[in-house]
Amino acid sequence: MKSTLTEFLRPARAEDVPALMALRTEAESWLGSKGTDQWSDPETGAKAITKWRASIDEGRAWVVEGESGAILATVSRGPVDRDFWTDDDHPESALYLYKLIVGRSAAGRRLGERIVDWMSRLAEAEGRDWVRIDTWRSNSGLHSYYERLGFTHVRTEAPSHRRSGWLAQRPVRVLSLPEMPLVVGRPAGGGNRRPGTVPGSRGPSVGQESGTPAEG
Numbered sequence: 001m002k003s004t005l006t007e008f009l010r011p012a013r014a015e016d017v018p019a020l021m022a023l024r025t026e027a028e029s030w031l032g033s034k035g036t037d038q039w040s041d042p043e044t045g046a047k048a049i050t051k052w053r054a055s056i057d058e059g060r061a062w063v064v065e066g067e068s069g070a071i072l073a074t075v076s077r078g079p080v081d082r083d084f085w086t087d088d089d090h091p092e093s094a095l096y097l098y099k100l101i102v103g104r105s106a107a108g109r110r111l112g113e114r115i116v117d118w119m120s121r122l123a124e125a126e127g128r129d130w131v132r133i134d135t136w137r138s139n140s141g142l143h144s145y146y147e148r149l150g151f152t153h154v155r156t157e158a159p160s161h162r163r164s165g166w167l168a169q170r171p172v173r174v175l176s177l178p179e180m181p182l183v184v185g186r187p188a189g190g191g192n193r194r195p196g197t198v199p200g201s202r203g204p205s206v207g208q209e210s211g212t213p214a215e216g
Contacts, residue, residue: 005180007064007065007067007072007109007111007114007182008065009063009064009065009115009183009184009185010063010065010186011062012052012055012061014056016063017052017053019063019070020061020063020074020101023073023074023103026103027101060076061074061099062074071103072103072105072106072111073100073101073102073103073111073112074099074101075097075115075119077098078098081134083157083165084157084165084167085132093130094130095128095130095132096133097119097132097133098133100115100116102115114181114182115182116131116176117177117178118182119131120172123172128172130169131169131170133151133167133169134164134166135166135168136164137156137165137166146168147168150171151168152169152170153168154167
């Protein structure tokens, strides 16, 4: 890892959709090579674009941009999914993370972990207790990845019309890489700075793992 971190977060824009779809297509191929059927469905086309445009219009989608301007990763937040989380889960206590994808060109930068940490800081700033995810039930490799980041499996739901349903959560103050925060907006002069829009507080560290998360 180079000493000066130049990646930064920004809200996704409509013109980012082709780059986002390219990230997803790459992730589908990579997931297939790992033996998982995640995203092997018709949503790759117009339906996926429509959903992404809605997330962008609602301010829920973010991208990580590199120093060259290339989009390296993306993540979205969204409403509680009532197919999975119930009133007994106190849904308002959590931020719900969706569509975390890191491009293969960014392998080794630990972007997956750093994005999850940023979402944890955001959730804490909003007074929430948890970051929650649901992943495809069949993707055991992704389950293990999140468990290494400090997520705890809550339960698995299996509604007949959904292929996701492995539910997990992590306390907001647990951070994987507190010394490597992502920033919002391009750092002045290309240097590194602490995040300005969410707290930069350090949390307990967990085991580190490099990889390419691809989240549904």
